[in-house]
C-alpha cells in the first residue's frame with residue numbers, strides 16, 4: 001500500500017512517456033476509467049519497439065486504487081504487489097516526479113491481525129453474512145414484535161417476513177424498526193462495496209441502538225434476553241442513547257439493510273477475496289473479469305464520469321442501469337415507499353475517509369437544495385465530533401473527491417426527490433489501516449454515527 005501525490009502539469013521535467021500519458025489523465029481530474037482505458041489502448045496496439053505490450057502500461061492493470069484519482073495535488077492510495085512496487089516507484093518518481101510513501105508494508109499481515117483480533121474479541125464485532133442474519137433474528141426476537149425482518153425484491157411489496165436459514169447468497173435482508181407504520185421512513189444501506197467491512201458492522205450497531213430505543217419507548221421491561229442482546233454496550237450509555245433516540249423514532253421509522261452486496265461480502269471472507277469491491281456477477285462467458293460496481297449501476301446519470309464501461313475495472317457500471325439484482329430490488333422498494341410519500345431520508349454507508357457527502361456525485365454543480373443539505377450535514381458531523389472527537393469533512397463528493405456517476409444517493413435525490421440523501425464514508429481517515437479497521441474501533445464508530453444520525457433526523461424539516 002502506497003500513496004502518491006499527483007504533480008501539476010507544470011512540474012519541471014514533466015515529459016510524456018508511455019506511462020506518463022496515463023498518469024497525466026489521472027492527475028487532470030478525470031477518472032480512473034480514463035486512466036485504465038488509456039492503459040488498455042496502449043497495450044492493445046503494442047507499445048515497445050518489439051511490438052510487445054509495454055510493461056509499464058500492463059503494470060497499471062495490477063494496481064488497485066483504494067482512493068481514486070480526482071484532483072491535482074490530491075493524494076491517492078493504491079495497493080500493489082511487492083514485485084510491482086519496485087517498478088512502479090521507479091516510474092512514478094523518475095518520470096512523473098511523484099512522491100511515494102509506504103502506508104502498509106504487509107497488507108496480508110494486517111488482514112490476519114484483524115481476523116485474529118476479531119476472533120479474540122468476546123463481542124465478535126465483524127460478522128459474516130450468515131452471522132448477520134442470526135444477529136437480525138436475535139434483535140427481532142427480543143423486540144417484542146416491534147421489529148420486522150423482510151427481504152427486498154420479494155413479492156408482496158418486499159415486506160414479507162422470512163424464516164431464518166432460508167436465505168440464498170443474494171438475499172437482501174432488511175430490518176424495519178418502527179413504532180407506527182404510517183410514519184415517514186429513513187432508509188439506511190450498508191456494504192454495497194464488499195471490502196468496506198466497517199459499513200455492515202455500523203448498520204448492525206445502528207439497528208441495535210434504534211431497537212433498544214423502540215423497546216424503551218413502549219415501556220417494555222427489558223428482559224434478560226434483551227440485555228444479553230445489547231451486552232456489548234455500556235449500560236448507562238445505552239440508557240441515555242435510548243431516551244435520546246425516542247425522539248428519532250417518534251419522528252420516523254427506520255429500515256436498515258446491513259448487507260447490500262451479499263455474494264461480494266461473502267467473497268471477502270475467503271482467502272483470496274478480502275479486497276473485493278464489486279458484486280460477483282459473471283460477466284461475459286469468455287471474460288475472466290467478474291463483478292459490477294453496484295454504486296455505479298443506479299439509473300440517474302448512469303454511465304457518466306467515474307463509471308467504467310469495462311467489465312474488468314473496479315468501477316464497472318454494468319451493462320445497463322439497474323442490470324443487477326441488488327440495485328433493482330432496492331430501487332423498486334424505495335420507489336414503492338416514495339409513491340406513498342414516505343421516503344424522507346437515505347444514507348449509503350461506505351469506507352473509508354471520514355466524509356459526509358451530499359448530492360451530487362456526478363457533477364460539481366450545486367443542487368437546488370444545497371443550502372439545506374449542507375445545513376443538516378454540518379449538524380451531523382458536529383454531533384459526530386462531539387462524541388469521540390473525530391472530524392468528518394462534508395460537502396459533495398464531486399467537489400471533495402472526484403466525480404462518480406450512477407451512485408445511489410444521486411438516484412434517491414435526482415430520481416425520487418429525497419432531499420435528505422447522503423453517502424457517508426466511515427473511518428479511518430487514511431490508507432493505514434484503510435479497509436482493515438481494527439475491530440476495537442467498530443463500537444466507537446457505531447456510537448458516533450448514531451449521534452450524527454440522531455442530530456440529523458432531529459434537524460430534518462419533514
Ligand SMILES: [Zn+2]
Pocket residue numbers: 193196350351
Ligand atoms: Zn464504497
